[in-house]
Amino acid sequence: xxxxxxxxxxxxxxxxxxxxxxxxxxxxxxxxxxxxxxxxxxxxxxxxxxxxxxxxxxxxxxxxxxxxxxxxxxxxxxxxxxxxxxxxxxxxxxxxxxxxxxxxxxxxxxxxxxxxxxxxxxxxxxxxxxxxxxxxxxxxxxxxxxxxxxxxxxxxxxxxxxxxxxxxxxxxxxxxxxxxxxxxxxxxxxxxxxxxxxxxxxxxxxxxxxxxxxxxxxxxxxxxxxxxxxxxxxxxxxxxxxxxxxxxxxxxxxxxxxxxxxxxxxxxxxxxxxxxxxxxxxxxxxxxxxxxxxxxxxxxxxxxxxxxxxxxxxxxxxxxxxxxxxxxxxxxxxxxxxxxxxxxxxxxxxxxxxxxxxxxxxxxxxxxxxxxxxxxxxxxxxxxxxxxxxxxxxxxxxxxxxxxxxxxxxxxxxxxxxxxxxxxxxxxxxxxxxxxxxxxxxxxxxxxx
Amino acid sequence: xxxxxxxxxxxxxxxxxxxxxxxxxxxxxxxxxxxxxxxxxxxxxxxxxxxxxxxxxxxxxxxxxxxxxxxxxxxxxxxxxxxxxxxxxxxxxxxxxxxxxxxxxxxxxxxxxxxxxxxxxxxxxxxxxxxxxxxxxxxxxxxxxxxxxxxxxxxxxxxxxxxxxxxxxxxxxxxxxxxxxxxxxxxxxxxxxxxxxxxxxxxxxxxxxxxxxxxxxxxxxxxxxxxxxxxxxxxxxxxxxxxxxxxxxxxxxxxxxxxxxxxxxxxxxxxxxxxxxxxxxxxxxxxxxxxxxxxxxxxxxxxxxxxxxxxxxxxxxxxxxxxxxxxxxxxxxxxxxxxxxxxxxxxxxxxxxxxxxxxxxxxxxxxxxxxxxxxxxxxxxxxxxxxxxxxxxxxxxxxxxxxxxxxxxxxxxxxxxxxxxxxxxxxxxxxxxxxxxxxxxxxxxxxxx
Numbered sequence: 006x007x008x009x010x011x012x013x014x015x016x017x018x019x020x021x022x023x024x025x026x027x028x029x030x031x032x033x034x035x036x037x038x039x040x041x042x043x044x045x046x047x048x049x050x051x052x053x054x055x056x057x058x059x060x061x062x063x064x065x066x067x068x069x070x071x072x073x074x075x076x077x078x079x080x081x082x083x084x085x086x087x088x089x090x091x092x093x094x095x096x097x098x099x100x101x102x103x104x105x106x107x108x109x110x111x112x113x114x115x116x117x118x119x120x121x122x123x124x125x126x127x128x129x130x131x132x133x134x135x136x137x138x139x140x141x142x143x144x145x146x147x148x149x150x151x152x153x154x155x156x157x158x159x160x161x162x163x164x165x166x167x168x169x170x171x172x173x174x175x176x177x178x179x180x181x182x183x184x185x186x187x188x189x190x191x192x193x194x195x196x197x198x199x200x201x202x203x204x205x206x207x208x209x210x211x212x213x214x215x216x217x218x219x220x221x222x223x224x225x226x227x228x229x230x231x232x233x234x235x236x237x238x239x240x241x242x243x244x245x246x247x248x249x250x251x252x253x254x255x256x257x258x259x260x261x262x263x264x265x266x267x268x269x270x271x272x273x274x275x276x277x278x279x280x281x282x283x284x285x286x287x288x289x290x291x292x293x294x295x296x297x298x299x300x301x302x303x304x305x306x307x308x309x310x311x312x313x314x315x316x317x318x319x320x321x322x323x324x325x326x327x328x329x330x331x332x333x334x335x336x337x338x339x340x341x342x343x344x345x346x347x348x349x350x351x352x353x354x355x356x357x358x359x360x361x362x363x364x365x366x367x368x369x370x371x372x373x374x375x376x377x378x379x380x381x382x383x384x385x386x387x388x389x390x391x392x393x394x395x396x397x398x399x400x401x402x403x404x405x406x407x408x409x410x411x412x413x414x415x416x417x418x419x420x421x422x423x424x425x426x427x428x429x430x431x432x433x434x435x436x437x438x439x440x441x442x443x444x445x446x447x448x449x450x451x452x453x454x
Numbered sequence: 455x456x457x458x459x460x461x462x463x464x465x466x467x468x469x470x471x472x473x474x475x476x477x478x479x480x481x482x483x484x485x486x487x488x489x490x491x492x493x494x495x496x497x498x499x500x501x502x503x504x505x506x507x508x509x510x511x512x513x514x515x516x517x518x519x520x521x522x523x524x525x526x527x528x529x530x531x532x533x534x535x536x537x538x539x540x541x542x543x544x545x546x547x548x549x550x551x552x553x554x555x556x557x558x559x560x561x562x563x564x565x566x567x568x569x570x571x572x573x574x575x576x577x578x579x580x581x582x583x584x585x586x587x588x589x590x591x592x593x594x595x596x597x598x599x600x601x602x603x604x605x606x607x608x609x610x611x612x613x614x615x616x617x618x619x620x621x622x623x624x625x626x627x628x629x630x631x632x633x634x635x636x637x638x639x640x641x642x643x644x645x646x647x648x649x650x651x652x653x654x655x656x657x658x659x660x661x662x663x664x665x666x667x668x669x670x671x672x673x674x675x676x677x678x679x680x681x682x683x684x685x686x687x688x689x690x691x692x693x694x695x696x697x698x699x700x701x702x703x704x705x706x707x708x709x710x711x712x713x714x715x716x717x718x719x720x721x722x723x724x725x726x727x728x729x730x731x732x733x734x735x736x737x738x739x740x741x742x743x744x745x746x747x748x749x750x751x752x753x754x755x756x757x758x759x760x761x762x763x764x765x766x767x768x769x770x771x772x773x774x775x776x777x778x779x780x781x782x783x784x785x786x787x788x789x790x791x792x793x794x795x796x797x798x799x800x801x802x803x804x805x806x807x808x809x810x811x812x813x814x815x816x817x818x819x820x821x822x823x824x825x826x827x828x829x830x831x832x833x834x835x836x837x838x839x840x841x842x843x844x845x846x847x848x849x850x851x852x853x854x855x856x857x858x859x860x861x862x863x864x865x866x867x868x869x870x871x872x873x874x875x876x877x878x879x880x881x882x883x884x885x886x887x888x889x890x891x892x893x894x895x896x897x898x899x900x901x902x903x
Contacts, residue, residue: 055609055876072521074873081653082874091655094609094876112613145877160504160543164561204530206540404864404872411860415853423853424523425531427504427543428594 022047023350026107026116028097028284030057030080032332033316034122035401036339038090044347048090049114051107055079055094058145059400061332062409064185066148068192069156069200069422073145075409078402097123099287102309118311118346121284121298122339125317125330128280128295135256139275142185149429151274155193156427158272159201162208175213176270178261180253181277182219183227184367187236189274190217191370194243199371199420216268218261219249220277225367225375227329232375235384239373253277279330281318293320293327302357304342310355313342321358328360332399337361366392371417471496472799475556475565477546477733479506479529481781482765483571484850485788487539493796497539498563500556504528504543507594508849510781511858513634515597517641518605518649518871522594524858527851546572548736551758567760567795570733570747571788574766574779577729577744584705588722591634598878600723604642605876607721608650611657624662625719627710629702630726631668632676633816636685638723639666640819643692648820648869665717667710668698669726674816674824676778681824684833688822702726728779730767742769742776751806753791759804762791770807777809781848786810817841820866 023046027034030052041048056077065071084090099108100119107114127141140150155177162174179190193215201210217224217240223233224240224247237247248263255262260269281296290306291299297320298306304321306312316335321328328334337360345355364378366388374389376382383391393413400406416422472495476483479501490497505526514520533539545559549568556563576590589599604626611623628639642664650659666673666689672682673689673696686696697712704711709718730745739755740748746769747755753770755761765784770777777783786809794804813827815837823838825831832840842862849855865871 055605055874072523072873073877074521074875077875079653079874081650082870085652088655093613094606095613145875149877156504157543164542164544201530203534204528206537404868404870407864408860408872411857415856419853421531421853423857424521425504425528426523426526426594428522428598 023346024049024115024117025120025346026051026114026118027120027122028052028107029122029124029316030054030083031060031122031124031316031335033124033335033339034120035083036336037120037122037313037315037343038084038087038339040340040343041089041346042087044089044343044350046089046118046346046350048087049093049116050080050084050090051093051095051097051109051114052080053094053096055081057083057401059405060143061396062400063142063145063148064188064192066145066424067142067151067155067189068196069152069425070192070416071409071412072424073148075405075412076400077145078405083401097284100284100312102288102290102306102312105311116311118313118349120313120315120339120342120346121318122314122316122335123282123284123318125279125281125295125297127275128278129275130278132256135275138256138258139180139273141275142189152424153427153429154272154274155196156425159197159205159208159210159213160427161271163205164207171208172214173259173269174271175208175210176260176268176272177213177215178268178270178273179215179217180256180261180273180275182217182221182224182247182249183276184225186217186219186276187224187240188368189276190215190245191240191243191368191373194245195370196422198244200422200425202420214246214270215244216246216248216270218251218253218263219247220252222250224249228365228367228375228377229382232377232382232384236367236369236375239369239375239384243370243373279317285314285318295320303345303355304338304358305345310349313345315339315342321360323358323360329362331365333363334360366395368392472795473498473564473566474569474795475500475563475567476569476571477501477556478571478573478765479503479532480509480571480573480765480784482573482784482788483569484532485785486569486571486762486764486792487533487536487788489789489792490538490795491536493538493792493799495538495567495795495799497536498542498565499529499533499539500542500544500546500558500563501529502543502545504530506532506850508854509592510845511849512591512594512597513637513641515594515873516591516600516604516638517645518601518874519641519865520858520861521873522597524854524861525849526594527854532850546733549733549761551737551739551755551761554760565760567762567798569762569764569788569791569795570767571763571765571784572731572733572767574728574730574744574746576724577727578724579727581705584724587705587707588629588724590724591638601873602876602878603721603723604645605874608646608654608657608659608662609876610720612654613656620657621663622708622718623720624657624659625709625717625721626662626664627717627719627722628664628666629705629710629722629724631666631670631673631696631698632725633674635666635668635725636673636689637817638725639664639694640689640692640817640822643694644819645871647693649871649874651869663695663719664693665695665697665719667700667702667712668696669701671699673698677814677816677824677826678831681826681831681833685816685818685824688818688824688833692819692822728766734763734767744769752794752804753787753807754794759798762794764788764791770809772807772809780814782812783809815841815844 025046026049059076062076096110129135165171197210197213225233285298298314299320304313315338317330341358366376368374372386374392376388474495475498508525511525548557578584614620628635646659646662674682734747747763748769753762764787766779790807815825817823821835823841825837
């Protein structure tokens with residue numbers, strides 16, 4: 006700490022203001038930046054993307070309910086008024102802790118204080134080969150790949166004449182029963198039952214099977230048991246087949262293996278594993294098994310009091326348990342890190358971080374959700390309404406709130422989903438099986454039902 | 455014609471209904487399909503995309519004003535109520551006129567009547583190598599490539615320390631002064647002057663140069679001279695540099711050549727040439743220079759009275775001039791072809807096609823447009839209002855109309871553009887020069903203005 010203060014004073018004397026670099030403009034990074042709004046610091050924000058992404062609604066892009074721009078906003082627009090923040094679109098390839106320098110793919114950036122909020126990505130554990138067959142959901146690009154894959158599956162099923170293959174195209178497996186997996190599974194059934202119901206001539210989209218596989222004994226394992234039970238019931242009401250306590254042992258272009266059991270499915274989506282950004286590994290500091298940086302109680306790296314790690318990249322312990330990798334925790338950490346920098350600049354001692362759990366919400370489908378707020382536990386329609394309001398409230402930017410509300414109102418009334426486009430050029434994983442499947446002959450095209 | 459009638463009767467006797475195949479669900483194809491709504495035919499619609507695209511607004515996606523889903527709608531949803539239409543997502547790779555069979559990449563489709571509405575794509579004339587440096591604008595994927603390229607140019611300029619290179623990144627050349635080029639040029643200046651104005655710290659986006667190059671002596675050459683003049687003045691008021699009567703002779707990663715004159719620009723967009731779909735060439739029938747099929751007065755191919763070619767793929771002459779390649783002409787042709795099929799089925803003689811020109815409208819920027827309706831010529835704000843209403847009116851689907859109106863209202867009030875996301879993975883043409891440019895050193899990042 007004394008070294009930080011010394012550096013800050015030297016910096017102020019020789020080159021002007023204290024230099025703060027924030028890596029990543031997700032929930033954690035953005036909270037840190039905005040907390041430093043009026044601070045006498047030079048702030049540089051580095052992100053690979055030009056937008057902040059509201060990840061909790063990413064599954065809605067994957068299921069054609071929302072547009073990418075509805076759940077994201079340009080970082081420059083969000084920070085337009087914050088004149089002390091310089092925004093750089095750049096790739097961070099390393100951090101030289103000794104030299105206090107962030108290494109970019111195309112330059113360097115010195116800092117006095119550093120906040121690392123680089124987040125996490127999906128992880129296939131020891132099976133990187135599964136990624137080809139089971140895309141995960143962390144970025145807008147991922148969401149569009151999944152949207153394309155799901156919509157194409159129905160199109161191919163429509164043209165498939167072989168009944169067994171048609172069933173394979175109409176079978177969707179989601180691996181992972183956390184919030185993302187539950188949301189994807191429920192929403193896919195909604196899409197099949199309602200949105201696509203009357204659009205096809207040869208298939209009944211409502212007959213699509215959606216199978217949700219969770220390794221632990223119950224879905225939403227981070228919720229209380231009562232809500233896991235309720236989530237399972239709500240999923241089953243929507244027609245999702247819930248398989249918990251079983252492990253996927255193989256994934257290929259034609260389905261998944263659970264031990265010796267084969268589930269034939271042409272669409273497999275991955276919502277199971279998360280691993281921290283590789284930035285953690287690059288620094289040579291202590292990590293946990295998921296690659297997260299083990300931080301001090303004040304969120305800094307041991308031995309580097311000027312370097313904070315926050316959000317999904319941080320492993321912070323509280324009361325013997327790790328702080329969960331959720332958006333509110335990231336935002337609280339960002340605020341704490343920014344305040345710690347200000348306290349240090351003011352010569353005040355720093356304080357340990359305390360996560361305040363304000364509750365958890367997971368949606369399941371139209372009118373279906375679970376919520377856990379302190380001792381309060383709600384399920385069903387009221388939990389779903391609460392989920393709607395909370396997500397609109399926390400969206401950044403009036404424009405996003407307005408447009409998401411309008412789209413949701415539209416979808417609720419019309420059962421329609423606005424963004425049902427198959428875009429992007431076909432790449433490997435999207436067309437598995439397309440060329441090998443039997444495709445329409447004159448006979449099939451003539452067999453109009 | 456007699457052969458068509460004979461075939462139709464045989465078809466009806468042996469296998470049921472007359473089989474109509476429509477290739478392409480653009481303006482022409484969709485008009486044909488909808489005209490056959492209640493006809494006793496078996497209708498197959500083949501398209502490579504699962505959506506109909508409202509191409510006149512594609513430049514708004516390229517300039518981040520609208521989302522892809524705002525200007526397109528799933529073909530299945532549009533035709534949901536039309537139970538006689540079977541929709542196939544498929545690639546047409548050839549047409550066997552003798553066997554009356556459409557060859558798909560993965561199957562075949564027999565027909566009694568065929569309507570080919572495969573449209574056009576952009577053409578680089580004898581310079582296919584220019585495509586790499588100057589993307590064109592025909593598909594949603596094209597629009598997203600341009601959006602990415604334009605937004606990235608500002609980001610790179612923000613980080614460029616060399617003043618000359620920075621100017622190159624802030625120079626945008628649009629090749630082609632037809633409606634698309636004019637719309638792109640005007641809107642790009644609007645984006646630079648208004649949307650991005652306060653978002654950067656090191657550059658002034660409003661200083662971006664936009665240069666519009668047109669080979670013929672005036673922009674909008676298909677309009678009357680008075681409106682071309684007005685369009686030029688309106689473009690210049692927005693700050694666009696209009697260069698007409700000059701030809702681009704070279705394009706590379708760093709700019710364009712006009713003879714021996716070099717214009718350094720890191721972003722070059724192509725709005726110059728259009729060539730018909732390659733389907734025309736595959737059939738071995740008479741084509742014009744642009745690859746369009748020369749059709750009979752009733753829009754059929756000579757010798758094949760059961761095959762209609764409509765829209766941008768058709769070269770139809772009227773009063774010694776070709777019918778223009780615009781959306782209303784395609785829709786009128788589609789309607790005519792469908793009615794001809796019905797007349798032939800009813801044993802009535804077919805009639806020649808007459809294009810009714812209802813006028814032309816081109817927008818230039820916020821509050822700027824030109825309109826030519828019969829003898830009426832309007833410019834400026836009222837032409838722009840007319841343009842707004844006409845485009846909203848002709849959008850397909852209530853949802854699209856509603857969402858485009860809301861987004862436009864939002865943009866008009868806030869000067870904001872909703873879809874300012876740099877998405878997609880970097881590919882060759884997008885990153886030309888990015889790695890070679892001098893990128894931010896600590897020095898630059900410190901030099902906050």
